[in-house]
Amino acid sequence: MLLKIETKESERAPVIFLISAALLIAALLLLYMRRLAFSSRVTRETIELPLKMRTKTVLLISDIHRRKTDVVVKDHRSSDFDMVWIGGDLAEKGVPEERIRQNLEELSSLAPVYFVWGNNDYEGAAAAMESVLKEFGVTILRNSSVEFQEEGGSWTLAGVDDLTMGRPSFTRIEDGLSDIAVLLSHNPDAVRWFQTGRFTCAVSGHTHGGQIRLGPFGIAERGGWKYRNGMRLFISEGYGTTRLPLRLGTRSEYHILHICTDEQKVFKS
Secondary structure (H helix, E strand, O other): OHHHHHHHHHHHHHHHHHHHHHHHHHHHHHHHHHHHHOOOEEEEEEEEEOOOOOOEEEEEEOOOOOOOOHHHHHHOOOOOOOEEEEOOOOOOOOOOHHHHHHHHHHHHOOOOEEEOOOOHHHOOOHHHHHHHHHHOOOEEOOOEEEEEEEOOEEEEEEEOOOOOOOOOOHHHHHHOOOOOEEEEOOOHHHHHHOOOOOOOEEEEOOOHHHOEOEOOEOOOOOOEEEEEOOEEEEEOOOOOOOOOOOOEOOOOEEEEEEEEEOHHHHOOO
16 A cells, blocks of 8 residues: 555656746746846947938837836936937826826937827827827827938938828828938838838837747747838837737847938949
8 A cells, every 4th residue: 555655656756847847947938038028128220311411310219118218218318319219109008197208208308209109009098198298399290290401401200190090191291201201100011001112211110029929930020121112111129018018039129220321322423
């Protein structure tokens, strides 16, 4: 009888060990995924425009959702930015107004802020958010544009309303563009709705790079530079997360853009 009991216990031991190991691995994986979700990777990107101009430095941050921006602002307090671009999803449903207000106060302390609406921005109290945006002097690019005068001419920054939750008007935007233009859009698919090559460059977010990926597989493509509809397109993988504060195979990020003269086109012999 004693032998049978010892045999059963010895049979359970490997099972208990495997379950314990699996739970430990799962816990460590969740901690790692959470760490990725709250990381703050910064990349530097260059946008070249075919006109003579003083280089402009832009802080691009997209898909903030529930995160705080204090770390970003603290790390770049002494930086000399010309603009801050928010590529949509400044917040989502359930984010307190005080969090939105705090983030905008911090970002607007760096430079003038330009904003386009994302799908999650409309899930919350959009009217209240718009009021806060205006309170901090944010330029809202909802199917509109602003023009910048440079030494060699002018260029336009245009913003389109969100494709799924907003009311995008592509013809309205195109009617107000200069020959040289940059598009700021939350959804990268917006470039498909404009004339081929109408923008020198487009900048977007929305995809989170898939947020949680298994190797090469994810619900959305990775971020970075693409070529769509005859124009260069940069997709940010976003600063925050949606639904779960977890990432795998992607990292939370923001970007420093240098907008400068395309010397090959401007000074070519």
